Amino acid sequence: MPDMDFYKTLKRKADTKMLLLVADGLGGLARKPGGLTELETAKKPNLDKLAAEGTCGLLDPISPGITPGSGPSHLALFGYDPIKCNVGRGLLSALGVAFPLEHGDVAARINFCTIDKQGRVTDRRAGRIATEVNSRLIEKLRKNLKVDGAQIFLEPEKEHRAVVVFRGKDLYDNLNDTDPQATGVKPHDVQAADPKSEKAAKVVREFLKQVQTILADDHPANMMLLRGFARHERFVTMEEVFGIKCAAIATYPMYKGVAKLVGMDVLDCGPEPEDEVEALKKNYDKYDYFYLHYKKTDSRGEDGDFDAKVKEVEHFDSLVAPIRTLKFDVIAVTGDHSTPSLLKAHSWHPCPLILWSPYERRDTCERFGETECAARGGLGRMPSMHLMPIMLACAQRLEKFGA
Amino acid sequence: MPDMDFYKTLKRKADTKMLLLVADGLGGLARKPGGLTELETAKKPNLDKLAAEGTCGLLDPISPGITPGSGPSHLALFGYDPIKCNVGRGLLSALGVAFPLEHGDVAARINFCTIDKQGRVTDRRAGRIATEVNSRLIEKLRKNLKVDGAQIFLEPEKEHRAVVVFRGKDLYDNLNDTDPQATGVKPHDVQAADPKSEKAAKVVREFLKQVQTILADDHPANMMLLRGFARHERFVTMEEVFGIKCAAIATYPMYKGVAKLVGMDVLDCGPEPEDEVEALKKNYDKYDYFYLHYKKTDSRGEDGDFDAKVKEVEHFDSLVAPIRTLKFDVIAVTGDHSTPSLLKAHSWHPCPLILWSPYERRDTCERFGETECAARGGLGRMPSMHLMPIMLACAQRLEKFGA
Numbered sequence: 001m002p003d004m005d006f007y008k009t010l011k012r013k014a015d016t017k018m019l020l021l022v023a024d025g026l027g028g029l030a031r032k033p034g035g036l037t038e039l040e041t042a043k044k045p046n047l048d049k050l051a052a053e054g055t056c057g058l059l060d061p062i063s064p065g066i067t068p069g070s071g072p073s074h075l076a077l078f079g080y081d082p083i084k085c086n087v088g089r090g091l092l093s094a095l096g097v098a099f100p101l102e103h104g105d106v107a108a109r110i111n112f113c114t115i116d117k118q119g120r121v122t123d124r125r126a127g128r129i130a131t132e133v134n135s136r137l138i139e140k141l142r143k144n145l146k147v148d149g150a151q152i153f154l155e156p157e158k159e160h161r162a163v164v165v166f167r168g169k170d171l172y173d174n175l176n177d178t179d180p181q182a183t184g185v186k187p188h189d190v191q192a193a194d195p196k197s198e199k200a201a202k203v204v205r206e207f208l209k210q211v212q213t214i215l216a217d218d219h220p221a222n223m224m225l226l227r228g229f230a231r232h233e234r235f236v237t238m239e240e241v242f243g244i245k246c247a248a249i250a251t252y253p254m255y256k257g258v259a260k261l262v263g264m265d266v267l268d269c270g271p272e273p274e275d276e277v278e279a280l281k282k283n284y285d286k287y288d289y290f291y292l293h294y295k296k297t298d299s300r301g302e303d304g305d306f307d308a309k310v311k312e313v314e315h316f317d318s319l320v321a322p323i324r325t326l327k328f329d330v331i332a333v334t335g336d337h338s339t340p341s342l343l344k345a346h347s348w349h350p351c352p353l354i355l356w357s358p359y360e361r362r363d364t365c366e367r368f369g370e371t372e373c374a375a376r377g378g379l380g381r382m383p384s385m386h387l388m389p390i391m392l393a394c395a396q397r398l399e400k401f402g403a
Numbered sequence: 404m405p406d407m408d409f410y411k412t413l414k415r416k417a418d419t420k421m422l423l424l425v426a427d428g429l430g431g432l433a434r435k436p437g438g439l440t441e442l443e444t445a446k447k448p449n450l451d452k453l454a455a456e457g458t459c460g461l462l463d464p465i466s467p468g469i470t471p472g473s474g475p476s477h478l479a480l481f482g483y484d485p486i487k488c489n490v491g492r493g494l495l496s497a498l499g500v501a502f503p504l505e506h507g508d509v510a511a512r513i514n515f516c517t518i519d520k521q522g523r524v525t526d527r528r529a530g531r532i533a534t535e536v537n538s539r540l541i542e543k544l545r546k547n548l549k550v551d552g553a554q555i556f557l558e559p560e561k562e563h564r565a566v567v568v569f570r571g572k573d574l575y576d577n578l579n580d581t582d583p584q585a586t587g588v589k590p591h592d593v594q595a596a597d598p599k600s601e602k603a604a605k606v607v608r609e610f611l612k613q614v615q616t617i618l619a620d621d622h623p624a625n626m627m628l629l630r631g632f633a634r635h636e637r638f639v640t641m642e643e644v645f646g647i648k649c650a651a652i653a654t655y656p657m658y659k660g661v662a663k664l665v666g667m668d669v670l671d672c673g674p675e676p677e678d679e680v681e682a683l684k685k686n687y688d689k690y691d692y693f694y695l696h697y698k699k700t701d702s703r704g705e706d707g708d709f710d711a712k713v714k715e716v717e718h719f720d721s722l723v724a725p726i727r728t729l730k731f732d733v734i735a736v737t738g739d740h741s742t743p744s745l746l747k748a749h750s751w752h753p754c755p756l757i758l759w760s761p762y763e764r765r766d767t768c769e770r771f772g773e774t775e776c777a778a779r780g781g782l783g784r785m786p787s788m789h790l791m792p793i794m795l796a797c798a799q800r801l802e803k804f805g806a
Contacts, residue, residue: 064789089805
């Protein structure tokens, strides 16, 4: 299997432009065995035309059977090995609130919780406090915390969830969760599982001691649990590996965050999908590679709302016509993973793919759909991480390997 | 590529049941180009129904072009990397005679042979002595051998073949075969290829010296050749990796042995396929995962008897209806490898697969057959080792990877 160092040796300059269109959670399942999926049900003339002109296939985000989170599934689409480049949960939370991570930061997820007088957890989610309460508590903590050995950054998320980032010299992340995953017991102490994480363990223990004091009177959110400690190591960028200038267009912080991890410029744009297309048009001349993210196919899948997901596919389809006026050399359309409304969750099923390029072979697919991609897709089934080199090849941006 | 440590982190509890039905050597070839294979020729209404309801595909036991033995091809179906987890030939022989291997045992294959007065091999198979002669010689050796540094276990196989297991402290297997693969020359001396195998080399040399003395008057089988030294290292079990209780139902020692290697309980059952189905019914409540092995599709393929293999496929098919009354959540039907009667041997061809689960996508396959699986199989073609994670995913027994 090629790695980043391999691709680095094959960089080649060309005056070509690539577009990766990601409809989040695009792949689906039929409501009943033998029926049509959300994608197959949708009226989507533009995507069908692109599929008929291009070549189809199926992408396994990680490996057959593995259900991915959005972090690893996007890294794979960007050409990174998603198992080797696994991003810890704490970091994903930090990316999700658009926190500007620096090399060496250690991040963790926070759950505000309720403890009794003996320090035992009575509610691991503090009654799912309102997001405004969460923000007020974070503000209070920011004002009152003073921990030696690290700067501490706190950011609220929704309800009882927040994120903490520890920044300091020699902080490492081999630390256990404090969440006991049960009520009636005290939170776990933080312990370092290796010597180099001892310093961070000390910092986190002092942090939690102060948190308990500061929040003592803030029932029900009078304590917090920490999970998913993860250290931010700088990624090799897409520009370094593939020699291309890359831009990301997304409306949710999480996806902007992952794009930043691999060195993409995140473009300003409004909140609607049409705003994303505008941003693409406006910046078309400035980059070699664009990643454009469409969120709500996933959201409606997670809701379990088949019809609403169909509608989102149709909305997504409506963006394709204006995008095609831009004359990209290579267009790939896929999802980061499947989110069947039947399962109301991400799933392990491979994701349908269209690859459009004058330099790809055609197949007999006439429409864009899971069954069609499986049965007649000219690209077959492969790991998502192989898409990027194929796009680069079609863009004439990879040298021959060997002579 | 995910490894066992990766899957371990994704274990998830669920109240679901999985069944892997293996028809040994299931894949085949047509008698003439353009004709039907054994599987395609057979009348098999139950398998065809399962294929129509489920999703089909092709499995490469090891990797395209590689013809596997039964050991690695089964390990792959159980989710193990068959190249990394290669089981040495000596161990496979020991498993084949149902020898209860312990961690650290070193096993080797025995060929009884004929040597002349100068010690040169004149017949590498001792005229293919009768199995009864073999058993008598093994008995004689058991009574007379006394080797320091190891316990020695001997088991006859068929004709001139037998197996030896050396059990002792610090025995390693980096030893050359003694079989010179030619007549007119002496057997090779045993040499250790690394320092830690020196002790085993000494034990084996002493063993062979005594064998030559004990068998001196037993012409034609007056000596033995040893091949395939292999040390038994404990495997991580399927329960440890996947968190499931596993049972094996098989009638031949080899398959029971491989199942034991990965920690399955081997269930008692009678000699007929119908007895295997009975064992499945009787133990249905006790396990999460069952492996049921049907042997004779392979045997008739090895015989080169196309029609007899067709009949075995039909017999196998008749088991499917009673099995389906058991309401498994996930059923996979495949072979461990192909055994085309045209070749009278295992082959490299990928094996047809049916995966049945309410959470898999459908495809347009209406029958179970090699051509149909290749042309219309919704799962495409993949290594056998990916089947296990897909079965676990369909059984809702894998957590999401990343967030």
